[in-house]
């Protein structure tokens with residue numbers, strides 16, 4: 001057994017020092033001062049943890065908490081702004097979900113209506129064209145505009161790089 005195997009087996013040895021599976025670990029520790037040192041440090045830490053006690057709350061903790069709660073409940077209701085702020089700070093968002101869904105539906109309706117109006121105005125001479133065809137035409141125009149923009153930008157950068165060279 002090497003030192004690395006031994007040190008990873010040390011917790012098992014601490015939990016059950018006389019277990020037969022720990023025979024090789026014990027044999028290594030008898031011969032290796034470094035691992036013996038490691039075991040001693042682990043044992044010191046464990047006994048320290050055994051002696052440690054979690055601090056008890058003060059005897060009047062429950063009473064004080066109850067009094068504080070009652071005081072908060074009996075306080076005059078806060079102003080509307082304070083109540084809104086508290087609600088926004090501490091809410092889980094569940095009560096806003098229906099409102100949010102409604103708002104999104106409204107946005108979709110308004111947006112869709114506006115788009116339909118615009119496209120019917122725009123395509124006054126070809127009313128038989130479907131919305132899909134219209135969309136594709138818009139995409140095509142956008143693509144062309146982007147390509148033109150790219151060309152212009154390329155020219156601009158070419159010019160800019162050409163100026164210092166000359």
Ligand SMILES: [Zn+2]
Nearest residue numbers: 003006032035
């Ligand atoms: Zn060792």
